[in-house]
Amino acid sequence: MRYTAFTSYDIILLAQGLSVSLALFLATTIIGLFIGSLWAVIRFYRIPVLAQVVAVIAEVLKNSPVLVQLFLVFFGLPAFAKINVTPVEAAVITLSGNTAAFVYVIAVSAIESIGRDQIEAARVFGLSRWQVLRRIIAPQAMAFAIGPLTGLLVNQLQVTSLISVIGVVDLTKIGNILNLRTLKPFIVWAVVGGLYYVMAKLVAFGGAKLEKRLRAHTAWKGL
C-alpha cells in the first residue's frame, strides 16, 4: 500500500530544499553583482575590446532563456569543452552569468544617470578615476540601482526553481518529490509557493530598507 500521509520528516526535507535554494540564490547574487558591476565599470571607462566583449556577452545572456543556458552549461561544457560540471556547479555558473547580465544593464543606466558635472567637479579638484568611482559614482549609482536590483533579485530567486530540472535538490525538487509521494499537489505546491513568497518578500523588504538609507540625501520624499 502506498504511504501518502505527510510526516514530520517532510519539514526537514523542505528545510533542506529551502537552504539549497537560498544558498544558491545568495552565492549567485554575490557573484552576479560583482561581475555585472565590473562589466558596467569596463563599459563606463570604455576600455577598448573588453567593453565590446562584455556588451555582447550581456546581450546574449539577457536575451536567451535561462533554461536553455542551463542546459548548454550542464550538457554543453562536458560535450564541447570536455569540462565536467556537477548540477550545482552548472547552476552556479548559469545563474551567476544571467544575474550579471541584468546587473550590468541596471548598473550602466545607474552610472549614466549621475550628472557628468559632478564627475567633472571631482576631476577638477584632482581626484583620480578610482577615487571618483569609489566616492562619487558608486554610492550614487547604488542608490539609483537598488530599486531595479531588488526587482531583479526577486525574479532571480524565482528563477532558481529551474535548476531542479538538472537534478539539484532545491526547494522545487523537494516539492516535486513530496508531490509524487503524497499525491497532494495543492497542499505541497501551496507550501512551496508560500516559502518562495516569504523569501521574495524578505528580499524586497531588505531592498526597500537599503534604498531608504542610500537615498537619505534626496529631498524628494514622494507625494
Added chain:
Amino acid sequence: MISVRGVRKAFGSATVLDGIDLDVHSGEVVSILGSSGSGKSTLIRCMNGLEKLDGGRITIDDFDVSRPKELSEARKRSATVFQLFNLYPHMTAVQNIALAPVEVLKIPRKQAEADARTLLDSVGLSARADAFPAQLSGGQRQRVGICRALAMKPRYLLLDEITSALDPEMTSDVLAILAKLAHDGTTMVFVTHEIEFARTISSRIVFLDKGQLVVDLPTAEFFAADGGMAKPRIAQFLSKMRKD
C-alpha cells in the same frame, strides 16, 4: 602665473576660442566679460583641463594643463567654482568640502572636516554644515561651492558665472564673499555678467567676442573707454548689460 598662449578650441565646425593670449599674475582679479557664446566658460574649462585644446598652450605656475602628468599639479594650484554648483548630492556640505582635501591632499578626515566647518562658518553657513545640497538654497549651495574650492588652498580661483543661477539677494551674498576674497589678495579669474561688481573688484577686464580676445585692459581704462572712445562692440555690450 596662469599663462594662456594662442589657445584655440572648436566644437565641430564651430570655433569657440580663436587664438587667446592672456596672463593672470598672482594677486590679480581678472574678470572675463562677453556675451553668451563668446567663449568665456570654455576658456575657464580649458584652464582647468576639462576641455582639450585644439591649439596653443595653458600653463599654471609652469605646469602645462595639456600634459596628463602635469595636469594634476596644475589642478592642485587652482580650484574652480561652477555656475550650477556641481556639488555631490549624496554628501553633506561638510563632506563636499572635505572630500578633495582628504583624497587629494591627504589631510586627515577629522582635520579636513574641522577646516570645512571653519570655512562654512566664515560664509555664514555653520548651522547648515550637515545638510545635504538638496536641503540648501541656491545661494547656500554656491557658498558651499566656494568653500569647497577654498578648502584646497588654491593659488588661483577660477569662477564660472557663479551668480547666474541665483536671485539678486543670493547674488549679493555670494558677491560679498568674493569681494572679501579679492580684498584678501586671492587671485581670481572671474567669468561674469555682473558688470558693476566686476568694475568694483577687478584689477583687469578681458572682453571676449566670438571667441576672440577683443581687449585686455585695466578696469578703470576699460570702463573709461565706455565714454565714447570705446570699441563699438564693447560700448554696445555694456549698454545692453546695463539696460538688463
